[in-house]
Amino acid sequence: MDNRAEVREFLTSRRAKVTPDQAGILGGANRRVPGLRRTEVAMLAGVSVEYYAKLERGTIAGASSSVLDALSRALLLDDTERAHLFDLARAADGIPTSGRARRRAASSAAPRISLQWALDALTGAVAFVRDQHQDLIATNTLGRAFFSPLIGEGGRTPNLARFQFLDPASKDFYPDWDLFAEMCVAIMRAEAGRDPHDKQLQDLVGELSTQSDVFRRLWAAHDVRQHGSGTKRYRHPIVGDVTLAYEELAITAEPGQVLMVYTAEPGSPSAERLGLLASWAAGNTRSGDALHTA
Numbered sequence: 001m002d003n004r005a006e007v008r009e010f011l012t013s014r015r016a017k018v019t020p021d022q023a024g025i026l027g028g029a030n031r032r033v034p035g036l037r038r039t040e041v042a043m044l045a046g047v048s049v050e051y052y053a054k055l056e057r058g059t060i061a062g063a064s065s066s067v068l069d070a071l072s073r074a075l076l077l078d079d080t081e082r083a084h085l086f087d088l089a090r091a092a093d094g095i096p097t098s099g100r101a102r103r104r105a106a107s108s109a110a111p112r113i114s115l116q117w118a119l120d121a122l123t124g125a126v127a128f129v130r131d132q133h134q135d136l137i138a139t140n141t142l143g144r145a146f147f148s149p150l151i152g153e154g155g156r157t158p159n160l161a162r163f164q165f166l167d168p169a170s171k172d173f174y175p176d177w178d179l180f181a182e183m184c185v186a187i188m189r190a191e192a193g194r195d196p197h198d199k200q201l202q203d204l205v206g207e208l209s210t211q212s213d214v215f216r217r218l219w220a221a222h223d224v225r226q227h228g229s230g231t232k233r234y235r236h237p238i239v240g241d242v243t244l245a246y247e248e249l250a251i252t253a254e255p256g257q258v259l260m261v262y263t264a265e266p267g268s269p270s271a272e273r274l275g276l277l278a279s280w281a282a283g284n285t286r287s288g289d290a291l292h293t294a
Contacts, residue, residue: 003196004058006222007088011056013222014075015041022076036075044074061092080190084224087193111138115251119143119259124278126244126262129251132191133200134161134184137257142274145281146262149173149237161188161204165212175233175241185218186225193224227258238280239273 016035020027023036023044031037036044042052047067055063055071068089072082111119111129119127119140126146128139136147136158144151150163150173164170164184174180192201208215227248234242244262251257264271 003088003092006058006193006196007060007092008056008058009220010084010088010222011071011075014077014081015056018076023074041071041074045070060089063089080224080226083226084190084193087190088196091193091196112253115254122261124263124275126274127259129257129259130160131254132195132198132256133159133204134188135159141281142278145238145277145284146234146236159204160184161208161215165208165215172235172237175235180232181214182218182223183225183227185215185221186223187227189219189222190224190226227260232262236273236277239277242270242273243268244270244274 015038016033018035020031020036020040023040025040025044038053038056039049042049045052045067047070052071055067065086068085069082071077072085075081077085115129116138119129119138122140123142126140126143128143128147129137131137136150139147139151147158149169150160150167151158161184164174164181170180171177188201188205192198192205195201205219209219227246229245229247231243231245234244236242242264244264246260246262249259249261251259264274
């Protein structure tokens with residue numbers, strides 16, 4: 001991905017989102033831009049108009065932390081957007097986000113056995129590991145049952161983004177499909193900022209851009225986010241509607257990979273349905289083991 005273009009489009013898209021009222025300045029009449037003018041951003045950030053114009057053209061290499069912080073305040077960036085701006089600046093300077101290059105295992109490689117043990121120990125929750133390319137690379141038993149619409153019958157590594165935008169089954173599985181789509185693309189955008197030279201991610205973005213108008217539109221918006229924590233609604237083909245809380249945990253031994261844990265509120269209908277799915281999954285696993293050893 002072209003870092004200069006990424007910087008240019010991110011800054012212009014953020015500038016367009018901030019109104020004069022939000023920035024605390026007089027807007028005046030006959031404005032030809034939807035958000036702030038370059039001169040207004042420069043004034044708010046305490047830099048010259050010429051220097052800000054240079055930054056917005058994508059020449060961000062060498063920008064100091066104080067300048068980036070000032071831009072973040074002027075453009076009212078949230079924490080994730082600020083981190084993304086710093087990631088873009090580090091990439092322009094040739095500095096990996098973590099201070100060292102990521103170690104990337106092949107997406108199809110089997111997870112470490114100890115990681116699989118940790119997943120399997122989580123019996124009352126949906127747990128899985130995904131990488132920076134949205135590949136689902138390991139699950140626990142309940143996770144395999146829960147994400148059966150995505151995993152399907154096997155084949156290539158299940159991918160959350162491909163399922164979201166290219167598989168019609170996602171519209172049934174995700175009642176809030178539009179929200180899921182926005183989240184998926186914004187997470188990918190943040191990943192692209194951290195490592196703009198990730199060819200596998202570039203290829204995935206190219207594939208989705210050519211096959212999905214929605215993905216292409218959302219990618220052009222340059223919105224970013226971290227998954228973090230929250231709640232999501234699903235419509236599972238076996239147990240129906242469930243609402244789950246999720247937590248994202250970084251796997252420090254495998255940079256770029258995260259452990260996602262989904263749980264239901266104790267005593268809720270969703271917890272009961274998740275328990276039913278766990279029983280169903282355990283029964284199928286035992287049946288499969290019996291057949292395999294017979």
